[in-house]
Amino acid sequence: MAIVTLRGPLQKLVGDRDNRQVDGATVDELIHELERTNPPLEGWILDETGVIRKHINVFVNGERVKQDAPVGADDKIEILPAISGG
């Protein structure tokens, strides 16, 4: 299982525990599983169409990846808001 790190409001939604192990062969599978096992997260990362929200970045082992990227066991996943300004 990959290790998912949550920060900020996502961490607060699930009780301030920042790391959790989540199953999934791709980023898409992993986030769906993360939402399924942590219902307060539903709708925060994926919109209703199942797409990662526009200004959310997902990193696998430090590299920003797309929703269909593969995820391996023991990979480190971080879900972060993108850079913003203005």
Added chain:
Amino acid sequence: MTTLLVGTRKGLFVLDGLPGSRFEVVGRAFVGEAVDYAMRDARTGRVFASVTSSFWGPRIWFADDPAGEWQPASGVSLPRGGNRALKRIWVITAGEDDATMYAGGDPGVLFESRDSGATWELNRTLWEHPTRPQWQSDSGGLSVHSIATWPGEPDRLAIAISAAGVWLTDDRGTTWRHGNRGIVPDYVPEEGRASALNLCVHHIERSPARPERLFMQFHGGVYRSDDAGESWTDIAAGLPSDFGFPVGLDPADPDSAYVIPVSTADRLTPAGRVGVWETRDAGSTWTERTDGLPQSDAYLSILRQSFAQTGDGRSLELYFGATSGDIFGSADAGTSWFCVATRLPSVASVRVS
């Protein structure tokens, strides 16, 4: 003391003050986030904010105190696995039952809560309405932005959608019918006007003193209905422009309404002057109120949710905000105005707490 909840592009601002004097910022929440609407439900004291996070999407939050802990409401979303996502919640309204609330948003959606706003459910009949493919977004989206309850009759609602006209229900949203007769969309060729559904209503308000009467600011037109929104009469004659966004009224006087005309070309207060126009005869005549308002070099954009009121009759207080970050108020039913605040972020909504 009056408290205003001001939704801005950069968060919620809570302002306190005595009518007639400048107000003080006494609280902030959702710093840096777009707060499209905020209101307090007088029945429960609970405060609600519609927040559209550029990161985490649109959400309704509630708190007992704006300075306290805010909780996200649940159920404010479209069906998962579909091809549409909720974009924004534009309005939150207390219902007529003890615990009922309504929220409207983009894309043309209405939500209902039966537990004072903690959990919400999409109105499926409106969502699945067979005419929906004919509904049209305007530049601000496809928005349910006005929800007019009927005092004492919780099953009756009028809502307005930009741009899909007025919709009426007598069975709490189980069925819906149009309430568009008499509205003339001059942006549609003449032959198609009678059947047009892309009616860009900017705002409607129902008179609590005579609930069958509503006032409407249209995208080029000001209207009154005397039959609960079934049909509409043009009352724009006498106004400098029939374009604008908000409508206000005096709850004690069903013949009263307030509009803020703007230029059709740029949606700004015309000629650099700010004026609130008042009728006390249901739209037969209009009077401009400018005392205390900027009369030169003031090009303001005033959005539909940025006009608020409290009290009635001679003690009616009125407030409006602009995208310039200015807020103005009146403590005498619009006869004279004062500056409430300046240099706030762009104002999206103003409500009296």
